[in-house]
Amino acid sequence: MAESGASGGAVSISEVAEQAGVSVATVSRVMNGQGVVKPATRDKVLAAVEALGYRMNHLARNLRTAESRMLLTMVPDVGNPFYAEIVRGIDSVARQQGYFVLLCDTGADPGRERSYFDLLRTRRADGAICLDPDTVQHALAEEMNGVPWVACCEFDPDVAVPYVGIDNRAAAADAVRHLIAQGHTRIALINTDARYLYARQREAGMRDALAEAGLTLPAAWHVTVDSLDFDAGAEAARQLISRDEAPTAIFAVSDTLAIGVIRGLREARLAVPRDVAVMGFDDIAMAAQIDPPLTTIAQPMRELGETAARLLLQRLAQPQLAVPGVLLPHRLVKRGTA
Amino acid sequence: MAESGASGGAVSISEVAEQAGVSVATVSRVMNGQGVVKPATRDKVLAAVEALGYRMNHLARNLRTAESRMLLTMVPDVGNPFYAEIVRGIDSVARQQGYFVLLCDTGADPGRERSYFDLLRTRRADGAICLDPDTVQHALAEEMNGVPWVACCEFDPDVAVPYVGIDNRAAAADAVRHLIAQGHTRIALINTDARYLYARQREAGMRDALAEAGLTLPAAWHVTVDSLDFDAGAEAARQLISRDEAPTAIFAVSDTLAIGVIRGLREARLAVPRDVAVMGFDDIAMAAQIDPPLTTIAQPMRELGETAARLLLQRLAQPQLAVPGVLLPHRLVKRGTA
DNA sequence: ACGCAATATGTAATCGATTACATTGACTGG
DNA sequence: CCAGTCAATGTAATCGATTACATATTGCGT
Numbered sequence: 001m002a003e004s005g006a007s008g009g010a011v012s013i014s015e016v017a018e019q020a021g022v023s024v025a026t027v028s029r030v031m032n033g034q035g036v037v038k039p040a041t042r043d044k045v046l047a048a049v050e051a052l053g054y055r056m057n058h059l060a061r062n063l064r065t066a067e068s069r070m071l072l073t074m075v076p077d078v079g080n081p082f083y084a085e086i087v088r089g090i091d092s093v094a095r096q097q098g099y100f101v102l103l104c105d106t107g108a109d110p111g112r113e114r115s116y117f118d119l120l121r122t123r124r125a126d127g128a129i130c131l132d133p134d135t136v137q138h139a140l141a142e143e144m145n146g147v148p149w150v151a152c153c154e155f156d157p158d159v160a161v162p163y164v165g166i167d168n169r170a171a172a173a174d175a176v177r178h179l180i181a182q183g184h185t186r187i188a189l190i191n192t193d194a195r196y197l198y199a200r201q202r203e204a205g206m207r208d209a210l211a212e213a214g215l216t217l218p219a220a221w222h223v224t225v226d227s228l229d230f231d232a233g234a235e236a237a238r239q240l241i242s243r244d245e246a247p248t249a250i251f252a253v254s255d256t257l258a259i260g261v262i263r264g265l266r267e268a269r270l271a272v273p274r275d276v277a278v279m280g281f282d283d284i285a286m287a288a289q290i291d292p293p294l295t296t297i298a299q300p301m302r303e304l305g306e307t308a309a310r311l312l313l314q315r316l317a318q319p320q321l322a323v324p325g326v327l328l329p330h331r332l333v334k335r336g337t338a
Numbered sequence: 339m340a341e342s343g344a345s346g347g348a349v350s351i352s353e354v355a356e357q358a359g360v361s362v363a364t365v366s367r368v369m370n371g372q373g374v375v376k377p378a379t380r381d382k383v384l385a386a387v388e389a390l391g392y393r394m395n396h397l398a399r400n401l402r403t404a405e406s407r408m409l410l411t412m413v414p415d416v417g418n419p420f421y422a423e424i425v426r427g428i429d430s431v432a433r434q435q436g437y438f439v440l441l442c443d444t445g446a447d448p449g450r451e452r453s454y455f456d457l458l459r460t461r462r463a464d465g466a467i468c469l470d471p472d473t474v475q476h477a478l479a480e481e482m483n484g485v486p487w488v489a490c491c492e493f494d495p496d497v498a499v500p501y502v503g504i505d506n507r508a509a510a511a512d513a514v515r516h517l518i519a520q521g522h523t524r525i526a527l528i529n530t531d532a533r534y535l536y537a538r539q540r541e542a543g544m545r546d547a548l549a550e551a552g553l554t555l556p557a558a559w560h561v562t563v564d565s566l567d568f569d570a571g572a573e574a575a576r577q578l579i580s581r582d583e584a585p586t587a588i589f590a591v592s593d594t595l596a597i598g599v600i601r602g603l604r605e606a607r608l609a610v611p612r613d614v615a616v617m618g619f620d621d622i623a624m625a626a627q628i629d630p631p632l633t634t635i636a637q638p639m640r641e642l643g644e645t646a647a648r649l650l651l652q653r654l655a656q657p658q659l660a661v662p663g664v665l666l667p668h669r670l671v672k673r674g675t676a
Numbered sequence: 677a678c679g680c681a682a683t684a685t686g687t688a689a690t691c692g693a694t695t696a697c698a699t700t701g702a703c704t705g706g
Numbered sequence: 707c708c709a710g711t712c713a714a715t716g717t718a719a720t721c722g723a724t725t726a727c728a729t730a731t732t733g734c735g736t
Binding site: 360361362363364367373374375376379398400401402403404461 | 684691
């Protein structure tokens, strides 16, 4: 019953054809279920396939059909749980459509990103989803002209590329408004570097909310980190509480940073939220686990990924069709830190 | 200076040859730096490449050379930070050797795993690294015969496949010995289902340490969860503390579980480590962030990934050579929870 | 200036599939 | 019984590279 002779594994369509006593065309038709073949012939072919343990060589097929059925996904950091969940979304719709996902960690490095993008031009991937900073996208936009890709989370409105994301500015404003509603007036911001669209937009949103309440963001309460990991958050917290006039609330642009902030505060014997309130962004799974649980803005991560994949697939199907950008809703999740 | 005409992007080697006034063989030689070509000719070709914006079609090349330069990596859960770090290790050595990594989330599902493995037989990947449960590996071992793959973390000694991992039994024993050294005698275990090699080995290691101290593991203190996420840990903790005689220490086979346990305990108003000590396993980044920081066993995640990739590459280079299994050292990390 | 070796380049087969077109055979109606 | 249809299958070109082998060019010694 099981395959037998397939020792090396290199069984080709012509060997199947020979074994079945038909032509390669017929085998191909059977394999793809296209064209008409007599049931008896089909059975002969199937029997030969089984007997030889034949598996189609997709390289050959892809060469002929000029597609690889691979989707490239570029993320700045696979270790960040925020991206992991988006990737899941991408993967689920891709697989459903018969595509595989090639996941690449670019480290937000344009050089690496370029080398990955090359997979598209060398036909090893059919399309790409890019989650890298919009500034990186912008830098590469010219060379990426003509290859099918979509932007996810980060996008450059000046680049005519389909995108999906959230309204970061409004979301950040919501976050800060919540802090203000709790009576805070001395609110600090921990932001990533301005290469990221979200960093700029969230800062703008914060300033919107601050302005509404007649508040401002002094430079002393504005710290910029160059990584999203826990330690960066802890270090930023340390800086903030050493200021002459320390803030009573901290808005961090990512949950990982916020969690680091809480540790930093704890190490300085400051209680959250009693001494300092903390607000994160993303709502990664970990946010609910820590003590106290993190108040944050939830992004629809899974949907972001799914939508990005759908946009890309649509693009591949109808290259000429202009695909619009889409913004998904966010949600304020009130928990224990603010 | 920049590429010009490359509108569609489908420039082939023959067009370059024509533009440069040479044959395709010469272009190929220039592209691959093989064989000898006169510098003047090389320049002509390079100029043509530049002018046309030529990018080699790797599908064609791979068909001819019968390799895809892709490495398949199968993990049960990309969202688990433990795997994320291993993947980083794999990626770094793969890229260094000119390979791309195709990362796949199997959900530990044999069906999905099989479909991914198919990428190998259909020549879309040259080799695979499998992190799925050893039982899943075992089930597929027969069909995977002949395809080059290696096992990482999970492996089946009965399957003649190269592997890399740690000595889970010894590591778990170390963990439990530490608990015992702290004076604990009522120690509970939260384990995953026995499909995983590490689950069985760590339980054995725990029993070793217990036996050394003349202790046992009553069924009431042994809970099995079917997922590694935070909630599973919290739920398990809830169960344990509701027992007639509650344990004073809990050993969870993964940090994510342990972090969930701590939340569960906190929600039940139990203090860690005063009321209950907690010990995790893996030492993911998050372990140091929570309050109190998690005592755990550190696995060399990055090295695990790097070693797995090296093993695979070695296997691809010399298929006949028998590659040994390798075990990497673990380390007890004493922090605040035990 | 000649012949021979070494160097440089071209020709064409090949990898394993898909697919337009050609061919074969069976069946139909008149 | 024949022409015409339609269904089933085969033939061969094709995708875009690599590469063994053939051929052309060059340089060198004498």
